[in-house]
Amino acid sequence: MDAQDRRTARKVAAGAGGSARAVRRRPRDRRAQIAAASAEAFGSFGYHGVSMEDIASRLDISSTALYRHYPSKYALFREEALRLGGLSEEAVTLPAQLRERPAEERLGHILDALIAASIANRRSAALLRWQNRxxxxxxxxxxxxxxxxxxxxxxxLLAETRPELDGADRAVLAAAAMSVIGSISDHHVSVPVRPLTTLLRAACRSVTTSELPPRSTDTESVGASEIPLTFKHELLLKRAVELFHERGYPNVSVEDIANAAGLPASSAVYRFYRSKGDILAAAFRRAADRVSAAIGPAIAASDSPEQALTTLIELYVTGSFAERDLTFVYYAEISNVPTEARTVLRNIQRLNVEEWAKLLAAVRPELTAAEARLLVHAALALVVDLGQWLGPDNPVCSRRRVIHLMQLILFGRPAI
Structure with a gap:
């Protein structure tokens, strides 16, 4: 047997006998795989809810191998967040051949590019929306x-295509379009890429070409009424949600909540709730039940699916405006709710979306069930996005305007 034969025999023996250890080659795109897995984990479980060991486990590698690529969890988080932000900048950079085209064509190209980037990064973009703090x-x-x-x-580009709009109204329409595009990272409704692109493009066009209702000259007062100090469990919920919104759930202690609620010690909190997570779950459950409770009466009191859905939109916006902090905290912090309670909440939300989607499909029979659900999610996300991006009490995104924009996203036009 010559040298070549001996080398061949050794390779065969190593592969067939199993006694020799197989060599695992490091994938060339390992760093990209790590970034994608970490971004998805951060988006699903929150920055503080994920460890380097969790990420390594997702990739079936050791923590040591992970640290060879990134020195810390924060380094991973930072790189992916700024990569996603950079993608949005790239998407709005026009190619040279389009720079002299009409403004409407340029706007359409940019919205399409943003939609494509959002779809391509759908599983990781929740990191950017809810964990950037x-x-x-x-x-x-x-x-x-x-x-x-x-x-x-x-x-x-809106200024070029809609010169009659002032700066504030352009800000509202731009924010609404970006909310529609980004909303797909908040849920797992599956729609093939081509119809998904068409659906998002149509919703963006409905928003960007719309005539907004006049701005209200009166200050809208929809804040929740002051809770009497004797209702300690109610006060605990209110103060806890305020702190979660201000600082982020992981950065708030039970002692912080007790102090905010005027309780003498953190131990007093446990007379009402077993843990910080149970406080969060209780607040979310009330909000979810409020949405659920409105569905039956709205349908019973309406003459058509469109009228019922219009009523539900109005009730949802009014409730969300009264509890702005809670609406944001739900999207940002639901991963911190105890597992069993989170499952219950997800099921309630799923059923609520399903009921809204059934009404929408009755109004727009051309939509598939999945497409109707996707638009419902986009309309619901709009409420929290406008409040966060433009300010919770900004008159340019009043209740009347938010209701109007939700109708455009769902119906493709104002409600009749």
């Missing part, structure tokens, strides 16, 4: 600059 100040400013630059391009 955990970036360090300097890094968060970079992200803000990236997103501001993206928004500025959309607003500038």
């Amino acid at each position: 955990y970036l360090e100040d300097a890094d968060r400013q970079i992200l803000i600059d990236q997103l501001t630059a993206t928004d500025a391009v959309v607003r500038a």
Whole structure:
């Protein structure tokens, strides 16, 4: 047997006998795989709910191998957040051949590019929407600059296509379109890429070409009424949600909640709730039950599916405006609810969306069930996005205007 034969025999023996250890080759795109897996984990479970060991386990590699690529969990988080922000900047960069085209064509191209980027990064984009508060100040400013630059391009093109709009109204329509595009990261409704693109494009067009209702000259007062100090369990819920919204759930202690509610010690909290997670679950359950409870009466009191859904939109917006903090905290912090309670909440939300989607499908029979659910999610997300991006009490995104925009997303037109 010559040398070549011996080498061949050794290779065969190693592969067939199993006694020799197989060599595992490191994939060339390992770093990209790590980034994608970490972003999906952060989006699903929150920055503080994921460890380097969790990410390594998802990839079936050791923590040591993971640290060879990234020195820390924060380094992973930062890189993916800024990568996603950079993608939005790239999407609004027009190719040279389009720069002299009509403004409407340029706006359409940019919205399509943003939609494509959102679809391609759907499983990781929740990180950008709900976890960016955990970036360090300097890094968060970079992200803000990236997103501001993206928004500025959309607003500038709206100024060209809709010169009758003032700056505030352009801000509302740009934010609404970006909310529609980004909303697909908040849920798992599956629609093939081509119809998904068509659906998002149509919803964006309905929004960007709409005539907004006049701004209200009166200050809208829909805040929740003051809770008497004797209702300690109610006060605990209210103060806890405020703190979760302000600081983020992981950065709030039971002692912080007790102090905010005027209780003498953190132990007093446990007379009402077993844990910080149970406080969060109780607040979410009330909000979910409120939405559920409205469905039956709205349908019974309406003459048509459109009228019923219009009533539900109005009730939802009014309730959300009364509890702005809770609406945001639900999207950002639901991963911190205890598992059993989170399953219950997800089921309630799924059923609520399903009922809305059935009404929408009756109004728009051309939609599949999945497409109707996707539009419902987009309309619901709009409420929290406008409040976060433009300010909770900003008159340019009043209840009347938000209701109007939700109707456009769902019906493709104002409600009849």
